[in-house]
Amino acid sequence: MTGKQRREQLISIGRSAFAEQGFDGTSVEDIAARASVSKPVVYEHFGGKEGLYAVVVDREMQDLERRITASISEGSWRDRIEQAAMALLTYVEEETDGFMILVRDPSSKQDRAFSTLLNTAVSQVSHILGTAFKHRGFDENLAVLYAQALVGMVSMTAQWWLDERQPAKEVVAAHVVNLCWNGLSDLETGPQLGSSKLGTQLDDVAVEDAVVNTEKHTEE
Template sequence: MARQRMTGRQRREQLISIGRTVFAERGFEGSSVEEIAQRAGVSKPVVYEHFGGKEGLYAVVVDREMITLEKIITSSLSKGRSRARIEQAVIALLTYVEDETDGFRILVRDSVPGKDQSYSTLLNTAVGQVSHILGNSLQRQGLDPDMAILYGQALVGMVSTTAQWWLDEREPAKEVVAAHIVNLSWNGLAGMKPNPVLSDKVIETMTGEK
């Protein structure tokens, strides 16, 4: 029985999926249109027809990852009390690293040829959201809310760097990593708890329990 021929849309999605895998394995510079085409079982002109070249395919892959991760982070920071939002954002990023390892590896390793959008741009967006949350908390405590941007930069940088480390380590479990990040960021060195855990509400959200 003859194999059913792919539509143009299906072929495009196939190439994006294969390209994502190859870019994650080899990086942008180490990848080639030839290898992507070979894995897809097509000729190189098919890749050029859909994306104009390796750069075009790579840009599509990165754009999709950026949109996905931005939605995840924005959603996690949008609801709940200040501490819960931070917990949700940390666990959301670590979950993305766990479930979409190829995508995260691409975002943190390579720049996007000919584009201004990057992982650092996404982090700047997160800094703005986190700074708003921290500003409200500082104000309630009678502290200077103008320092929120500094604390926002520090917190997002800590979470992002730890996520990149955990990308290869995968130990301890993401829930433990998230709890310790929040322990440090929320309680400070002087007030850290010996065995921190995430709040019950965040755990219920992760497990789907009510």
């Protein structure tokens, strides 16, 4: 192998090992054995396990970030939500090892993490939401709050689906979008806690009035 080919081999082997055993459970000896090389070869290319892990994490971050950014770059509001959900679920399906490394084996040694990627997505979504909020007369400053909620919902659902794999990703995405879209379509400009109780009370009053009116009509 050339130096470049050996490096790519070690990255691929390290990726699989980190996904299977975690950062702490993987050793340079293990990686070298899988690649059928001596330990000094691993040190020569990456300086150690930490260096290899950093390269693996960075590649996964860049891949997922490209997918998410592309998914929300164009289309209608609903299209963007659908595309983002499908982009993340497709990444989970196609690059399971990479996603497991990002969400299950966080390392304090890394400057970048899955949370960093989510923050990038939140920033992009909040920018889009801010424009929509302004158009509809909502407070633009609240866009980041809603963006956090949307990104968090899609992210947590993807982590759940990592193990379940049922139903199909298209079905999962459709239900996530169903919740997101219907929630966004019927936003209140000034929501308050307890409003559902007030709504129930008003409904009860309406029912009581209807009963009274019916009784009066019957008596007449």
